[in-house]
Structure formats: C-alpha cells, structure tokens
Amino acid sequence: MEIERRLLKKEALAGLVEKINAAGRKVHAPVCEGARVEFAPIDSIAEADLGYVQTTQSAKNLLFPRVERILSFKRRGGAMETADPDLSALPETVVLGMHPCDAAAIGSLGAIFTWDTQDAFFKARLEKLTVVGLSCAAGDEYCFCASVGLGPGSTEGSDILLTRLASGDFLAEIVTAKGKALVELAPELFLPAPAGADKDSALARIEKSFTREEAGERAKARFDDDALWDGQALRCLGCGACAYVCPTCACFDIQDEGTTSRGVRLRCWDSCGFPAFTIHTSGHNPREEQGARWRQRLMHKFSYMPERQDVFGCVGCGRCSRACPVDMNIKEHLIDLLEAKS
C-alpha cells in the first residue's frame, strides 16, 4: 500500500482520542509518572506526554504481557479438564505516540512469536492493535536507531506515523490498511497534507555509529573471544532489567500455579541474563559466567535473529542502557566490538 500523507492539526489530536474511545477501543499513550514516562491507558489526550524522549519500559506488554494466563485447569471426576482463555474478549487497542524504534520492534517480536509455532496469544493481541507512531524530535546519548537500519522518522511497524511539524501540527503518514481504518473513525480530522510539509527537518539527528550488518558480522567473528565478552560483562550484575525493558526480548517461562484440584498455567517474562536461565537438571550450566550470558544477549539480537528470522533483534531504543543499574551501554559495547582487533 502506498503511504498517504495527511495533516492532523494539533488541536485535532484530542478529538481523535475521543473518537477512538467512542468506538470502544482503548488508547494507550506515553504518560508521565513522576521521574519516568510509561505507556498507560488514557481517556483524553491531556493525560499523554508526547514530548518524551523514551519511556522506561517498552510497550511490548500490550502484545506480550509480563504475565499471561494461557490456560486454566481443574480436576473433575478424576481427570483434568482444561479451559483456554477467551481471546475474543480482548479489547481493540490503539497505541498512540510510540516512537519508530518501538513500532519496528513489533516486527521483531512477531518474528519470534510467529516463526514456527503461531502463538495464538500474540497474534490475537496484534490483530487488535493499531499503532499510531510518533517520529522523534529529540534523542539522547543512548539512542542508536540509525545504526540498526532505522531512524527517527521510520514508518516501519506503524499503522500511522505522526511527525510534529514546526507549526506544531502533525504530518500523518497512513501506512497500512489498519491505519486507514483508524482514519475512517474520524476522517474529518485528517486534512490534506500541504505539499511542502518537511518531515526530515522535524526529525532528531541520530548518529550512525555502525551498520547492522557490520555489528552482526563482528559479533559473530568475535564469538570465541572470551576475554572481550568477560571484560565487557565484568560489571554486569546479571539482573533482568535490560531484557524486561527491551521491546524485542521475548524469552518467557511457563509456570503452573494452584492446588492439586485446580489452577492456571501462566506465561511470564524471563531473561537470558539470569544466572539460572540455562541451568540443567544435572546442575551443569552451559552459560556459567556472566560473560557467556552477555554474549548470548548480543549474539541473539545481532546475529541469530537476522540469520534465523531475517529480522534484526535490536531497534536501537537504548532502554537497556538507560535502565542498567551499572551503566552497561550497549551502543558503546557494540562500538568496542567493532574496534576490537582480532
């Protein structure tokens, strides 16, 4: 589908939210919560903070909740009966104001959840999700979308991408049919775009430190360089903060909770950075040291995912580096990797 360009007046955003809500859809948008900005459901545009650089957590919770019930079970007549949750009851959702990195991350997540097994939970949620992206007017020292093939105005993953123009009004690029359907909820708000609307000048300048191909190749080439990985990971604490704020990390654990007579099966986030992530029943841990776990994290994003799923595993949002208690800066480490001599 060819991208259609429209103009959304700055005042019109409030009306758009109202119309979406009126149509029975839920709207999630970045909301300021004290020192942090996080995606949260809103009733009116006034609650949203569209001037943010980055939320602490990504919006992956909307597609891959941190805890999801995948079945319930109960004992009846000596046998176990199971029941699936009713996915049709999931609400139609619009996420408004997501930056291009996060929008692109949906594709990476999707590549995992629909790679082999078609994950019904992810797909049901994705089907009901419309993404209204927002180009970045500003970045910070952690942003590196440009180095992973994206950019502050990239339309990848957005159904509609908004870019705030110098006038304060928004250039709306309608990228997908879903986006078009959303426009249909309030067609009167989407005015024809002026011919001279300059998107590029409204975008943040994000430095390109490397290319994703380079990063992938170098990571692979340095696979056996234990000193490099161990050195980088020395201060890493092995927590899951990076993975949990990451928009593309998709590892999960399955847990049964309940009693002998009834209970539920839950899917919950997990992280390859945890020391116990790969522990075998025998006690052996193939990734015994943090360096091996750190390497796994990078390799998975920059080498394995491109090779196996043909998508990139990192969108350069920089959340992991901001959230890291010990300042493990992924961009810096990648640059190191490129500079390291073999």
Added chain:
Amino acid sequence: MPEFEPRIVAFVCNWCTYAGADLTGTSRIKYSPNVEVIRFPCTGRIDFMLLLKAFAEGADGIIISGCHPNDCHYTSGNFHARRRWILFRGLLDFMGIDVERVQFSWVSAAEGAKWADVVNTTVEAVRKLGPYENFRKIDRAGAV
C-alpha cells in the same frame, strides 16, 4: 445472608500449644471450629513466608502459638521466633497488611482453657474485621 465464618489457620509448636490444645480436648472445653492447626516441632521452625501463604490461600486470620518464654522444649526456639515476629509484624504493618488478623500467643501444655479462649477471641475478632478482602482481591493472573 449467613454470618461470615472466618477461616483461621493456627501454626503451633508440638510441645506446648499442640499439647495444650490436646488438653482442651481431653477437658472437653468447646471452642469455635473455625480454626485448624498445623503442627510444627517448635515456633522457631515457622517460616514467616507461611503466614503470607496462609493469607494468600484465603485465611482470614492466623494464630501463632508456642511455649512460654523459658519453657521451650528446645530452650530457645521461641525466643528466636519472637524476634522474627517482632520484625515481621512491623514490616507487615508498614505495608498495610492487617496485623490485627495475626494473633501471637503463648499457650503451655497445661493451658487447655487458654487455648480455647485464644481461638474464640481470635475468631470473634476476625469475624468483626470481616473477610480479608485485600488479599482476596490481589491480582494473580486468574489463579485462585
């Protein structure tokens, strides 16, 4: 609407309170059936997490009871338990968990009547407080 019947879990030590509750039985002193006892060798053995578990599983009140100071079968298990409770109780209270639903007591093997009284007063107190809704409402992703 039938009167609310609280469910009380009692964690007791084997040597004093369990024996005291046995004496309540042999003395045929009647008390509320709302309490059910889990036997431990000593109050020192009672992990604080078990109290949270009991609330999470639907207890409206908890009784913890063991030997009076200096009477511990193991000489000092109850002293260690007492310290644990002082701290745990303070933490629960600070987190807004209803410590009035947790009754700590010393009931010796000779205090059959006291056991009945501890149970009855706790059941009545918790009946007044009502079901422990805060814990019932806590989210657990559909697991009950």
Added chain:
Amino acid sequence: MSRIGVFICHCGENIGATVDCEKVAAAAAKIPGVVHSVDYKYMCSDPGQNMIKEAIREKNLTGVVVGACSPRMHEPTFRRACEEAGLNPFLCEMANIREHCSWVHEKGDPTTEKAIDLVRVIVEKVRRNKPLVPIKVPVTKTALVLGGGIAGIQAALDIANAGHKVIMVERSPSIGGHMSQLSETFPTLDCSQCILTPRMVEVARHANITLHTYSEIESIEGFIGNFKVKIRKKARSIDMKACTGCGLCSQKCPTRKIPSEFDAGLGTRPAIYVPFPQAVPNKPVIDRLNCTYYLKGKCRLCEKVCPTQAIRFDQEDEIVEADIGAVVLATGFEIKHGDFFPEYGFGKFKDVIDGMQFERLASASGPTLGEIRRPSDGKKPETVVFIACAGSRDPAKGIEYCSKICCMYTAKHAMLYRHKVHGGNAYIFYMDIRAGGKMYEEFVRRAIEEDGVKYVRGRVSRVYEREGKLIVQGADTLLGAQPVEIEADMVVLATAAVANDGAEELAQKMHVSYDAHKFFAEAHPKLKPVETNTAGIFLAGACQAPKDIPESVAQASGAASKVGALFSQDELTREPVIAVVNRSAPPLYSTCVGCFLCQAACPYQAIEREEIRTRDGKLIKTVAKVNPGLCQGCGTCVAVCRTKAIDLQGFSNEQVFAEVMALLDRSEPDAGI
C-alpha cells in the same frame, strides 16, 4: 504417584458421635493419590491395626494417614503397625480429629468439614514424607555428677556400684554439701555427719569414681551418650599428692579471722584451711582472696612449715577434659539470707540468726561445740523464738512457694534447743504446719507434747531490741489475731530455700530449662521427674526444688537408675527428625552459602563447618553441616536459612508448605470451578 491409605477412627463414640466419620472417609477417598479410605470403630485396636497392615500389603500403600486421636497419643502405635507391615514408619502420620475436633466442637457439618480439612492436610503432608531411618549413636558409659552433696553422693555411688564410671565435680573444697553442716536430722534425730561421712569416704575410695573438688564446669558440648565436658580445677595452691593432710599449715597460718563458710559465719577459719574435720578430700586449700601472701606478696609461712613441701603458690587453674555419656545435676540449693525481711532484724541484731546458723550452734562440731549459746555474748538463751516461713509463701516480700523443709527443721531446732537448754522457752510462729512424710507428723507432735515447744499460729510483724532483749511482736490468729509480744534472747528465722547462685548460668551452659525461681525444670512434672528436656541430663536433689534428705536421696537413686538404663545399651536409637543441609550437583554442591548465620540460632551447637574440596584437596566451598547426634530437630535453623539450604526431616519445607496450601483448599475435587 502416591498410593495413600486413609483410616478414619470413630474412637467408639468419642469421634463418631460428633464427626460423620463415613463422610470423612468418603471425602478423603476423592483426594488424588488416595487409593484406600475406610472408617472403623477403633483403629488402635488389634483388628483396626490389622486393617492398616492388610491395606499396606494388598494395596501397596506408599503412605498411611490415620484420622484419630492426637499423634502425641498413638503415633508410635500406628507407626509400629506400619513398620510391621513393611512400610517405613515415618510414612505414617496422624490427623488429630479427636482432641482438636470431635471433643471440642458440637456435632454438625462444620465439625465434619473441619475433620475433612485436617485429614486432607495430612494426606498432602504424607504425600511428601520420605522414608527415614532412625539415627544410631554410641554411648560413652561414664556419668558426670555435678555436685557433691547428699544427692550427688547417692547418685554417684549408685551409678558406680552398677559398674559404670563416674566423674564427680564439686565446686567447694570438700564434698558433703549442706548435709554435712547439719546437726541432727529429722525425724529420727540421728547425727547427720555420722550417716553422711561414711558415704563421703566411699565416694573418695570408689574405684569407679573420679572426684574433682574445688572444680567447676567450664563447658559442655555434645549430646546424650556423647558429651564432651571441660572441667576447671581451680588452683588449690596445694600439691594434692605431696600433702598428707597433717594440718600444720592451718595451725600456723597467721590470718585466722575469716568467717567460716562451713559454720555459716558463726566461726572463723584461717586462710589455708580444711573446711571441716571430716572433709573429703581432707586436704587444705588456700583462700587466695584472704591469704596475706597473695594480698601483700609476703608471708609464705605455710610453705615454711609444711613438712612435705606441698604448698604451690604458683599453681594455676587446670582444665580437665572428659568424654561422658550422661549428666546428673545435683547442685543443691541455698538458704536465702534474711535481708529481705528488714523488720526481723537479721544482720542488724547479732542474735537474730538463720536456720543454718542454728544447725551449727547445735552441732557438736560447731563453733560452740554443740552448746546453744547466742552469738552476741555467748550466753545461753532462755527464750528462743523460731519464725517459720521467713520468706517462703510470701509473694509480696519473699517467694511464693513453700520451702518444704522448714516446718520440720524448725520443729527439730526447737526440740534440740529444749534438749540442750533445760528450762528454756521455745516459741514457734508458723502459718501452717506441713508435716507430710513418714513419721513427720509424729515428730511435730513430739515437739509440742513431749518437749513443750509452744506453737503460735500467726506471723511476726517485727523484731526489735529493748533493754538487751529481742522483742518479737506478732499475732496469734487462733486467738482472734490477738497481739503477742515475746521477750526473746535469740530469734531463729526459717528463711526460704532458694536456687543456688549461678544456677541460671549453669542451666544455660547445660542447655536445661529452669523455672522462674531458677530451679532446674524436670521434663514432665509427674511422669519425668528426674529427666530434663535435654536428653541425657538428669536431676537429683534440691536443684530441682526444695527437698529434704530422704526425697533427695530417692530422686538421686532415680536419676542413677535412668543413667544405668542408658548405659545398659551400647548404642542409642534416636528419632531421625533432624535438620539436614542439602547437597546438590556441582558446581553448586549445596545451596548453602556458608554464611553460618544459622550457627548462632542453633540451641544445641549442632551446626558445624564442612569444607568441600576437590580430589587434590583444593577448597571449593565451606558449607554448614548438621551434627545428627547433636541436633534435636527444633528447626530454628530452617527458618533462619535464606536459601532454604537446611531442611528438617519430618517437617520439611515441602511438607509444611503443602499443608498450608491444602488446609484452605476446600474446593471439592470433583466439583466444578
């Protein structure tokens, strides 16, 4: 998958009348893993036990739950039955639906429902029970007797005569205890020393007894059958081998005015002294706190006169270590001094004395050679007032309990006084006369009727001095609380019998419990009167509660027989309810992190350090290890351990966790959600 059998007992009507036992059995049958569930009139009867045994064999049960009375009642019965049917006895548990249910609740659905809960909980526990094997520990057949009074002497001789080794430790320089201080004994008035001295000598000479006087327990470690004790032999400043006990040193010692402990302060002794002529061992000790040499650095007269050069000024305390299998605590009691009754003038008026001082006055070996002379001027008192319950049975000023021995010894004192001072007047103020005991009541009657002792029922409000006389003011409650005033020459207070000083410290050292008055606590007030709560440690005599001589001796023999029973076996079998530190595959080896915070929490010092090393000896990890002989299974360490590296067999984390989870889960297994 578990195969659990549930057996619900009606206990005749005891359970059956209140709890619907059939319904309980039917509900239990629905619990997953329960393959057999029945109810029966009397599970503990032979047919009942046979039902269990048959079910174990026929249904190949992996666990047994008996819903019946308290496990404190019949757990051993049912566990034995299981064992006889080939099931590990620790795979059997009881649900207490009698004492904790049928006997305490009304008949009705809630009671039956509770019984079902209790059974369900135990089913979930048993599902997680593990077969356990009793622990066997060797027994060191040597007993430690602490205290060389009559109780200790009796216990030591009984144990030694049974053919076992005994180590006796006495903290004063001689054995003999309070009994050696007594003049005559009630109710026969035979001479205390005459009956005691031969026993003391027998202790010293007995081939099986090692005697350490002037010694104290430094520390004790270990557990029943396997204690390790350190004894501090205090420096006596005498070479015991060289000393012949000739007594020259004592005669020549220039420091002579030290109040004699043996004479309860009424007489004096030198700084180098034998406590009393019949002392065992009959060798002196230097009282370093009073000896001129130790105080001022010169004198050494005793050293000069000693014919065998036995004086050792530079002697140091010596620590003796011994392995022992059992302990008899016989550390005795003390007389409370009269200072808590200031209105009686003890300490203020020289002629107000306590019962032990009177014993010394009446004793032929005492400071007055048995003549009753008052301490102030040595005159024979014409009127003596004896005040019973001076401190006992008085929660306000003294102690609330009855000291038990005072009624009898006060009667004896009055009687002795009347025998020795003809024409003297003896008054006894008393609250009640407690003369329960063989020939005791007759003894008191004799004092009143034959010896003319005047008993006044009432309490004394004050004693004061007036013109050289002690005025005793009291009331006679038998005469309508009429005030009584007696002009006395001497007043004897029957002060309370209290725990020895240091009893609390010793109890803590020995890990035995003690009561509010610091008397050592017996394991059961009726059924275990000589045992303590620490296995292998027994009680004899007045360290447990005030006792007279016959009672002390009886308890001592009781304790000795318990020691004998313990020593009759080469190995002890103990319940395996003990804590264990987990082990796992390398590289973790154990979830124990070696922080050893559990160590301080253990009341039994049962937690040791274990080093895990590679084959070539390189240290990998230091973890905690529970000594199975020392651990008593309280589980305090389990609750302290953060990583759950320690677990308690029989009350494991998995078991108690499952119990809590099951208790509140009333969802019928077969009902819908």
Added chain:
Amino acid sequence: MDELRKKARALLEAGEVRVVIGYGGGTGDRARAIFVREPERADELIFDGRCRQNLAIYLTRREVKELGKPAIVATLPALKTVLQLAGEFQIAEGGLVVLAPGADGSLIEFKTFADIEKYLAGAASPIDPAEQAEMDRVRAMSPDERWKYWLGQISRCIKCYACRQACPMCYCPRCTVECNQPQWIPVPSHELGNLEWNVMRAMHLAGRCVDCGDCSRACPVGIPLYLLNRVLIGDIESNFHQRAGMKAEVDYALSTFHPDDRENFIR
C-alpha cells in the same frame, strides 16, 4: 583523586593486588564500576559525588573473584558491607585492600577490619531528606492507605531482580525465588508474586542490610525499596540495639535473642 590513583598504581605495580575495583567515567555524566588491572590504567579512576554504587557487591562475584586479590574503592556503605560480608564468612581479613577516598581528595587505607570498625563507630550516616520525607509520609498513612500505596508500588514490579542483583548482601548463588520445591515465591510478576517477593527480600535482609540504597537505585520502575529496609533497620535498632555492618563478626538480629525481648503483642 591523585592519592587514589597513586595508591592504585602502587598496589598494582607491587603485585599486592591484582585488580582495583573503583569508579570510572560512564555514559554522559554517569560514573560506573571499573576494574583496573594494569598500573598504567590507574588514571582512569575517579572519585566524586556521582560515585554511589556500592562496589562491595563485586567482592562476592565469581567473575571478579577469579581476577585475584582486589583493592576496593569504598564509600561509607561499602565499608559497612565489607564488615558484614566478613561477619558472614564471605571475605577474609587480608583477602582485600580497602581504600576509602574522602571528598577532599584524601585517602584512607584500612589495614584491618578492626580499623574499619573503629572508623565506622565515629562516622555519621546521614539520611537523604527526601527519602526521610517519604518515610514520614507513609508512616503517617492509615493501614488501608499504606496497603494501597504498597499495592500501587509493587504492582509495577516487573521481577527483573535488579534489586537483588544490585544488593551486595544478596550473594546467594541460588536465591529462594529459584527454589521450586516448594515454590516459595510465585515466579510470575503478578501482584501476589511481587508482594511475596518484596516481603521476602526485605526479611532476608533484615539485620543484614547496610542501607546503601543500591536496590532502590537499581529498580528500573522506581519502587522505594529503601523504605522497607529502613523500617526493619529501625525496628532492629530500637528493639535489639543492633546494626548491621558495624562489626566484622556475626551479630545477626535473627539468630540472637534476649530473654526480655518485647512481647507486648503476644497473648
């Protein structure tokens, strides 16, 4: 700073230590832990107000231990941590060099744990006024308000365990949350799982927490974990007169007792 760099270089040159665990510059104006193994890199060390991470965390980490004997640049809480770790047998006297730089550029090298004890006995540990205000605010709430406050806080917890991993006293190689027989703490980060985890974390640090605040700083969603720690620290101090991290020997509130401990809440 010069003193520190000089000392670090000397220690490394003399082979007295194999690594200096200190602070270096990080992203933007952040400081971060650095591990200086070559004397010539000693000039990378910095010390200023940004240097807040409790570096004692690295003393028990296997990857760092494998580097050999360390010197550690210690802030006040790190000094306490060193003592507490010693009391829990995780580090031994002589096994490390402790360097405490002052704000004025001075440097104290502690030769023994006893020296640290002496130093700490006279050192004040000020509490951040904003944090104290939050504590006062929560304390003033009704029980129901407190419950809502904490439910609000813990419902944001994502169970990333940054609090645990950042805590120098959480050195257990297998945390209780990783124990699944029984599953003490629910793995999912639903409210119940989060509540139980946070209660357990606080209790397991009761009597051991030196109040460095790294757990709160590590929490990506900003849960004020220091409040839970401080309630317990306060209760331990007022009830038992004990403070973690003041002695290099075990003085653990939960494995000691006094016969007269408070029991006005026990019937």
